[in-house]
Amino acid sequence: MNIFKREMKANRKSLMIWSIGVIFMVASGMGKYSSLEGSGQSMNALMADMPKSMQAIMGTGSLDLSSPIGYFGVLFLYLAVMAAIDAAMLGANIISKEERDKTVEFLLVKPISRTSMINSKLLAALVNILIFNLVTFASSVAMVGKYAEGDDVTGEVTTLMIGMFILQLIFLVIGTAIAAFYKNAKKATSLATGILLFLFILSIAIDLNEKLDGLKYFTPFKYYDAKYILNEGGFDSLYLGLSALLILTLSIVTYVFYRKRDMNI
């Protein structure tokens, strides 16, 4: 419990900054909707006329930009990227920082096992990404609701946020697994964010080029696509299964490698 408390305290500031960032992102993003609102269907038409590559980069595709929730679907991609960056950095950092700051010689000579240390740290990280997610959820419901004029959007936002949470979980364990596997603590965080960036670019590349469609299983950013979630009102079970498999495998990697390896002091 003490490590958990310590981690919550250590991450408080960063969590606050990320939360303010995401509130700002939702508010300013939805704020732009008000300027589009008047143009109505013409926005959809304009988008449809754009080349596919432009649509892919904007993340639009088949979303109805004239409705607040459709517009929010475009914004969701960026919120998800933010959440994923936060999760990956948090995961890599929370494990590797003890070695990077050489505090591992303090912590691991205490009467705790490495497993229980990871348990506490993962729990703290989990609570952190959950708070991030709830902040995003609350600000999204408030902002989208404001433009939806009476339509209840909580259901759709909830579904999107559940998707985002699974995405956060995946990137969290990508971070922890890298930190557990990789001996160079200083580079673990940059490697985790590097992988994230690669996966994100891959997901855009898949949108741009239909030939790459088969690669969509390799990037978690394709798993929780706002288009699919909003149009179908739920998740693709194949992606859910893949997510579970990834989270499980990477968690095991985190524990197994961290327990086995020499601390780098």
Added chain:
Amino acid sequence: MNVIEIKNLTKMYGKARGIENVSFNVEEGEIFGFIGPNGAGKSTTIRTLLSLIYPTSGSAAIFGKDIITAAPEIKKDIGYLPSEVFYYDNMKVIDLLKYSASFYKKDCTKRIRELAEIMELDLTKKIDDLSLGNKKKVGIVQGLLHEPKLIILDEPTSGLDPLMQQKFFDLLEKENKKGATILFSSHILSEVQRLCDRVAIIKDGRIVTVEKISTLKENTYKKFKVETKSEIGMEHFNVEGVNQLEKDGSTISFLFRGNINSIMKKIAEIEIANIWVEEPDLEEIFMHYYERED
């Protein structure tokens, strides 16, 4: 009873040597010195004992329990002071000590105050504002606050001024009298000589010898310098056990190892004006062990 038992412990870093076939025991209640130059493998041995790193082969037990499988249990009764102390920077001293204490299932508040007073440590300061010596003090308090049965110290005196060193040594001796076993690693011989009962000398990852400090001294030479009244030939001292025989006017000097009585008889046979007999200090013994191995 042996508090630490190390059997053929080997640690390789890839192909690079860490330690090879290190074996020694530390008995309950003793202050055991672990001595060798930088890079000889002292920290590697200690970090292996603390399961921060894992041995390539061999095994070790602390309190009779395996260092790897029983690690969390063993560590309840170990206090460790690393050679360089690193802590969470944005914490106050007292917060760090409380955090440290929270891992042990006992109330250490009183003990923290006591130790901080002895070591003259300001508990309200932030850790990143502390000097190297003060950080070391935090390390000392942190390592002793749960009254461990085994205290492991890795180069503990670096950064402490002589006055603080003295206080720290007194503290260690007090802990030792209360029953704590101490493993004291150092490359400074005088401090080991002062504190320790027995010592293991490590060189290039291998244990050269494990001896009582007193035996170490007995088994080595004494330095003799004899000033004679009348000039005599130095062949007089050319007997077994004598070497580096030198003569400078009426002064003859040599090193002697063996039965002290035989050399005293030799000296008694002649008329002498003055005599100096010197105990070699550990430094010289140490060099002797090192040279012999080469």
